Amino acid sequence: MTFTVFRLMQYHQKLDAQLRAERARRWPDVFRIQKLKRLKLAVKDRLAHSAAKTFGKRLRLRKI
Numbered sequence: 001m002t003f004t005v006f007r008l009m010q011y012h013q014k015l016d017a018q019l020r021a022e023r024a025r026r027w028p029d030v031f032r033i034q035k036l037k038r039l040k041l042a043v044k045d046r047l048a049h050s051a052a053k054t055f056g057k058r059l060r061l062r063k064i
Helices: 003-024 030-055
Strands: none
Touching (some): 003 030
C-alpha cells in the first residue's frame, strides 16, 4: 500500500465519520450532507483508479 492510498483511505474514513455525525444531529444540514457525500465519492473514485492502475482491470471493488 502506498502512502497516497493510505492517506486517501484515512480521508475516506474521516468523511464517513463526519457524515454519520451530521446525520445524527437533531437538525442535519442537507447541504453539508450532500457535500460530504460528493467528497466521499470523489475519494472512492480516486482509490478505485489507483487500484486499477496497480492491479489492472481484473480487480473490482466490492461493497462489504
